Amino acid sequence: xxxxxxxxxxxxxxxxxxxxxxxxxxxxxxxxxxxxxxxxxxxxxxxxxxxxxxxxxxxxxxxxxxxxxxxxxxxxxxxxxxxxxxxxxxxxxxxxxxxxxxxxxxxxxxxxxxxxxxxxxxxxxxxxxxxxxxxxxxxxxxxxxxxxxxxxxxxxxxxxxxxxxxxxxxxxxxxxxxxxxxxxxxxxxxxxxxxxxx
Numbered sequence: 200x201x202x203x204x205x206x207x208x209x210x211x212x213x214x215x216x217x218x219x220x221x222x223x224x225x226x227x228x229x230x231x232x233x234x235x236x237x238x239x240x241x242x243x244x245x246x247x248x249x250x251x252x253x254x255x256x257x258x259x260x261x262x263x264x265x266x267x268x269x270x271x272x273x274x275x276x277x278x279x280x281x282x283x284x285x286x287x288x289x290x291x292x293x294x295x296x297x298x299x300x301x302x303x304x305x306x307x308x309x310x311x312x313x314x315x316x317x318x319x320x321x322x323x324x325x326x327x328x329x330x331x332x333x334x335x336x337x338x339x340x341x342x343x344x345x346x347x348x349x350x351x352x353x354x355x356x357x358x359x360x361x362x363x364x365x366x367x368x369x370x371x372x373x374x375x376x377x378x379x380x381x382x383x384x385x386x387x388x389x390x391x392x393x394x395x396x397x
Contacts, residue, residue, distance in 0.1 A: 202340040205359075221374045302332065
């Protein structure tokens, strides 16, 4: 076993009707389920924020959602509150075949720092432990799918490539927020990092 499918943040809040809905986010559940059935290993990530999370615009008086602020670790988009620990919106999409997962990795649970990537917090140094888990299992080839293409999927895939994994993103099984050109920037960044876009 050398290959794994990493499904990023297929949660209710990122799907239509959720607090940070990605257009068409629910449309990728079926393709992802099909990919999971064929995968050698499956890892699901789950955004898991405390209510006082620093990336929430509501926690910055006067700040607008989707504006950018400076954090100690660099620029940070201020999001609408989403995927708060224990809320219905933090749950996986009800049609996602969660039982197929070998591992569920929760990220973003530290109040003072966001976590787009499945591998690192947004300071780019605090590790989630995923790299060690994959290496211990002898997994070298990673396929990514999920939400959102231009943030958590892209950051995860770029980190995977930077860490020496073979990284591929199945774009048809992703949907993007596309905030101020973020999708084009993410595609460019992934290509430059050596990620295969399929």
